[in-house]
Amino acid sequence: MHDLRKKINLAEVLRANAVTIMFVILCIVGLAFSGQTVSYVMYELFSRLSRNAFIVLALILPIVAGMGINFAITIGAMAAQISALWVIEWGISGLPGFLTAMLMTVPIAGFFGYLIGNLLNKMKGQEMIGGLILGYFANGLYQLLFLFIFGNLIPLKAPGLVIKGSTGVANTIDLSTDRGFKYALDGLVRVDFGTGLYIFCALFVVYALVQLVLKRSSKKQSLTTVAVCAGVCLVYQIPFVAQMFSMVTVPVVTFLVVVLLCLFNNALMKTRLGQQFRAVGQSRTVANVSGINVDRVRIIAIMISTVLAGWGQLIFVQNMGSFQTYGAHEQVGLYAGAAILVGGASIRKATNGQALLGCILFHLLFIVAPSAGKNLFGDAAIGEYFRVFISYGVIALALVMHAWSGVQAKKKKD
Amino acid sequence: MQSEYVLEMKHITKRYGNNTVLSDVSLAVKPGEIHALLGENGAGKSTLMNTLFGMPVIHSTGGFEGEVFINGSKVNIASPQDAMTKGIGMVHQEFMLLPGFTITENIKLNREITKANPVSRILGKNLETLDMPSMSADSRKALDSVGMSISEDTLVKGLPVGYMQFVEIAREIDKTGMKLLVFDEPTAVLTESEATQLISVMKSIAESGIAIIFITHRLDEVMAASNSITILRDGKLAATRSAKDTSIVELAELMIGRKGESVVHAEPRSAHFDTVAMHLQDLKVNMPGEQVRGITMDIYEGEILGIGGLAGQGKLGIPNGVLGLYDMEGSVELFGQPLKAGDTKEALNAGIAMVSEDRKAVGLLLDQSIEDNIVFNAMQVKGNYLNKIGPFTLKNSSQIRKTAEEMIQELDIRCTGPTQASGTLSGGNQQKVCIARALCMSPRFLFVSEPTRGIDIGAKKLVLETLVKLNREQGMTIVIVSSELQELRSISDRIAIVSEGKLVDILAPSASDADFGLAMSGIKPSDHNKKEG
Numbered sequence: 020m021h022d023l024r025k026k027i028n029l030a031e032v033l034r035a036n037a038v039t040i041m042f043v044i045l046c047i048v049g050l051a052f053s054g055q056t057v058s059y060v061m062y063e064l065f066s067r068l069s070r071n072a073f074i075v076l077a078l079i080l081p082i083v084a085g086m087g088i089n090f091a092i093t094i095g096a097m098a099a100q101i102s103a104l105w106v107i108e109w110g111i112s113g114l115p116g117f118l119t120a121m122l123m124t125v126p127i128a129g130f131f132g133y134l135i136g137n138l139l140n141k142m143k144g145q146e147m148i149g150g151l152i153l154g155y156f157a158n159g160l161y162q163l164l165f166l167f168i169f170g171n172l173i174p175l176k177a178p179g180l181v182i183k184g185s186t187g188v189a190n191t192i193d194l195s196t197d198r199g200f201k202y203a204l205d206g207l208v209r210v211d212f213g214t215g216l217y218i219f220c221a222l223f224v225v226y227a228l229v230q231l232v233l234k235r236s237s238k239k240q241s242l243t244t245v246a247v248c249a250g251v252c253l254v255y256q257i258p259f260v261a262q263m264f265s266m267v268t269v270p271v272v273t274f275l276v277v278v279l280l281c282l283f284n285n286a287l288m289k290t291r292l293g294q295q296f297r298a299v300g301q302s303r304t305v306a307n308v309s310g311i312n313v314d315r316v317r318i319i320a321i322m323i324s325t326v327l328a329g330w331g332q333l334i335f336v337q338n339m340g341s342f343q344t345y346g347a348h349e350q351v352g353l354y355a356g357a358a359i360l361v362g363g364a365s366i367r368k369a370t371n372g373q374a375l376l377g378c379i380l381f382h383l384l385f386i387v388a389p390s391a392g393k394n395l396f397g398d399a400a401i402g403e404y405f406r407v408f409i410s411y412g413v414i415a416l417a418l419v420m421h422a423w424s425g426v427q428a429k430k431k432k433d
Numbered sequence: 434m435q436s437e438y439v440l441e442m443k444h445i446t447k448r449y450g451n452n453t454v455l456s457d458v459s460l461a462v463k464p465g466e467i468h469a470l471l472g473e474n475g476a477g478k479s480t481l482m483n484t485l486f487g488m489p490v491i492h493s494t495g496g497f498e499g500e501v502f503i504n505g506s507k508v509n510i511a512s513p514q515d516a517m518t519k520g521i522g523m524v525h526q527e528f529m530l531l532p533g534f535t536i537t538e539n540i541k542l543n544r545e546i547t548k549a550n551p552v553s554r555i556l557g558k559n560l561e562t563l564d565m566p567s568m569s570a571d572s573r574k575a576l577d578s579v580g581m582s583i584s585e586d587t588l589v590k591g592l593p594v595g596y597m598q599f600v601e602i603a604r605e606i607d608k609t610g611m612k613l614l615v616f617d618e619p620t621a622v623l624t625e626s627e628a629t630q631l632i633s634v635m636k637s638i639a640e641s642g643i644a645i646i647f648i649t650h651r652l653d654e655v656m657a658a659s660n661s662i663t664i665l666r667d668g669k670l671a672a673t674r675s676a677k678d679t680s681i682v683e684l685a686e687l688m689i690g691r692k693g694e695s696v697v698h699a700e701p702r703s704a705h706f707d708t709v710a711m712h713l714q715d716l717k718v719n720m721p722g723e724q725v726r727g728i729t730m731d732i733y734e735g736e737i738l739g740i741g742g743l744a745g746q747g748k749l750g751i752p753n754g755v756l757g758l759y760d761m762e763g764s765v766e767l768f769g770q771p772l773k774a775g776d777t778k779e780a781l782n783a784g785i786a787m788v789s790e791d792r793k794a795v796g797l798l799l800d801q802s803i804e805d806n807i808v809f810n811a812m813q814v815k816g817n818y819l820n821k822i823g824p825f826t827l828k829n830s831s832q833i834r835k836t837a838e839e840m841i842q843e844l845d846i847r848c849t850g851p852t853q854a855s856g857t858l859s860g861g862n863q864q865k866v867c868i869a870r871a872l873c874m875s876p877r878f879l880f881v882s883e884p885t886r887g888i889d890i891g892a893k894k895l896v897l898e899t900l901v902k903l904n905r906e907q908g909m910t911i912v913i914v915s916s917e918l919q920e921l922r923s924i925s926d927r928i929a930i931v932s933e934g935k936l937v938d939i940l941a942p943s944a945s946d947a948d949f950g951l952a953m954s955g956i957k958p959s960d961h962n963k964k965e966g
Contacts, residue, residue, distance in 0.1 A: 286562075289562055290547070290560045290562055291563065298542055301531040301533050306531075306543075310543050311542075
């Protein structure tokens with residue numbers, strides 16, 4: 020009897036994490052066939068993580084509030100790009116420019132988030148498709164703004180911002196000029212992997228000990244954290260392991276910002292507002308009966324998510340050093356959504372850990388897929404095709420699994 | 434001024450448009466008293482409670498007449514939240530609990546105890562940190578007072594239903610300044626021992642000075658728990674009784690009463706029916722809100738069987754289950770032949786037809802013409818009214834038109850012609866179209882669910898007369914499911930009463946009001962009479 024239960028649990032675990040497990044396998048196979056060195060893959064992975072993790076983490080809140088994956092973060096990215104354009108126009112470079120852009124994103128993305136939230140409240144239950152289509156629609160307005168209004172009705176003076184001999188904003192906005200804010204965040208403190216590892220491990224240990232002293236966490240939890248950190252540092256002493264990370268440099272401040280967002284997500288859940296998010300996410304009826312203003316809570320969730328997505332996009336573009344004016348935001352929602360699902364989140368439940376794990380696996384596949392495709396099929400384009408196909412596939416799979424587990428739950432109830 | 438009563442509702446009248454659902458109803462509840470509120474469906478219990486809680490449905494339809502006093506002072510309750518701050522709480526029939534929250538989190542939902550933190554000092558109270566230890570302590574106290582020993586950190590998901598009911602009560606008790614608690618059918622989902630425990634919890638709550646309004650249809654529980662009883666009937670106050678001056682039989686009588694004259698009257702028949710048309714064996718139907726929990730009975734060929742009972746007790750689940758519209762278990766035999774469970778097409782082919790209670794959603798294709806609606810099932814299921822030309826199958830328009838015109842004439846469907854869209858007909862005429870469609874299948878066995886719901890009295894008469902005529906002239910076996918007992922008594926040969934998903938008894942139409950009242954509250958009249966001697 021006991022064995023039987025164990026077996027069922029194993030099957031349950033496999034089923035619940037099917038997407039993640041499938042991705043781990045895909046990544047391993049891809050890695051094996053790509054022919055790339057581990058140190059190169061790690062180098063790529065860490066630079067991708069630093070620029071993408073933030074935006075994926077921005078998706079958690081709406082999922083908790085029961086609104087599914089917020090595909091409308093595309094619009095947050097647009098707000099960020101509007102801010103970036105003006106910061107360059109004003110010629111505020113470096114970190115001040117980046118911070119100004121962040122500050123400017125807050126009201127713009129917040130306002131957009133307010134509008135999105137209001138619209139999604141009118142289509143409860145269809146938030147995801149609503150957000151997706153809203154993103155496409157907003158793209159049209161965005162193009163109108165950048166092609167016709169900016170640089171035409173509102174002249175832009177900064178060199179290179181306007182299409183030469185025409186009107187409208189140029190196709191690519193370069194942040195690496197002396198007006199831009201390339202590496203504004205990444206460049207602040209950049210250390211090799213070992214140093215970065217020690218810094219973060221030290222931070223975690225200090226945090227765990229502080230929590231222990233304040234009696235916010237049990238002895239066991241704190242000691243586990245300390246032990247894990249010590250273990251990781253020890254493993255890194257093995258030359259073979261250190262070799263794997265030899266090419267990696269860590270933008271400390273960027274990762275610190277990601278950690279801060281994780282802490283923010285956690286802290287928020289422990290407040291009255293966080294409790295309201297979770298209540299609304301589970302049942303709007305029950306939340307409503309207990310006097311929670313459901314519509315307002317949902318709007319706040321979307322507003323925070325949109326602003327965070329805007330900041331995430333800023334982190335992304337400062338790392339890239341330039342962005343496609345008319346395309347950089349388009350796939351943001353899709354890729355971030357796929358990443359969080361790969362990490363084992365569902366459209367009803369998501370955690371920081373799932374977002375980060377998803378980010379790692381999703382981008383790992385992105386790195387290895389083209390060269391694996393080239394080695395296996397003789398064409399890098401097939402690998403490229405494969406990864407686009409997979410991001411849509413993952414989302415479809417997650418939706419089907421969600422519907423399926425709903426049916427299973429109903430059957431169980433009977 | 435201190436009043437004798439914690440709550441007084443005086444001369445409450447509520448109209449929805451021209452339809453008066455409550456007329457001059459008064460209710461007075463003393464502190465520390467358990468006051469039972471009795472009545473059939475549609476008697477006005479829920480409207481009265483909605484008024485008390487200031488539900489939006491009341492205010493958005495023009496409010497109500499009459500006055501509400503709490504502790505002797507007149508109040509105006511604007512919203513459910515307002516009711517809560519005035520000390521009125523509700524224990525819901527459907528659990529208002531979040532499965533993913535612990536018991537504590539549920540008890541304290543939106544009333545969390547919080548501590549200020551640096552961020553909240555700037556951005557407001559909503560960002561204050563939850564103070565879990567004090568929340569747990571409060572919940573523990575509330576759980577103890579309802580006699581639950583379970584840990585307050587348990588997730589609600591996976592708790593037995595009975596526990597959820599007690600958690601719900603604990604939540605209401607935990608609210609400060611609670612003066613009056615409304616229990617809406619609290620024992621419906623409980624086992625017998627849980628129900629007994631619930632009643633003792635209710636009594637101890639009442640002893641602490643909180644008044645309780647107890648809505649239920651179980652008369653024995655009313656007698657066991659309450660101090661005084663208010664009975665509503667047809668939106669009017671039927672009686673107010675003190676529990677010690679009344680009996681179950683009197684309550685049953687008051688609840689049912691006579692509701693005017695019946696619109697039709699079929700001659701009572703003395704003929705005995707002996708051929709079984711349909712045999713239900715341990716029928717269980719999983720229809721949300723109308724669960725059937727194991728019914729065994731015979732329906733005889735040529736009879737009109739009425740199935741009555743309060744709403745939500747499972748009477749509608751019977752036809753829907755047999756027709757395979759909802760998942761069912763158990764077995765059904767039609768004229769001795771077993772019927773495959775859950776196969777609607779086979780049920781229709783076997784000669785069962787059904788007129789659904791939900792004629793707008795299930796019954797009719799509202800945009801389609803009357804004639805298309807009438808022949809739809811016969812065409813789709815039996816393949817009638819079709820012309821085959823080579824590989825193509827076409828509608829036989831002339832034959833359809835002829836049938837439709839016959840039906841329109843026979844059932845007196847008031848319309849501009851067979852091509853009128855059925856959505857534009859009045860309710861009564863839509864119902865007749867539904868019946869015509871069932872008849873097109875030339876059924877041997879007809880289920881009719883709530884045939885007179887929402888139609889005017891003239892149409893009601895015609896629909897019922899049609900059913901009687903079909904039965905008498907064609908010998909069709911008819912099962913009519915209805916919430917209107919009077920209507921069942923006027924045309925049925927026998928009336929089965931269903932309560933809590935089970936068959937309580939089969940009564941003769943001439944049985945007394947008290948018997949019907951007892952049966953509807955789940956007590957078999959003959960058993961009760963035997964007990965009383």
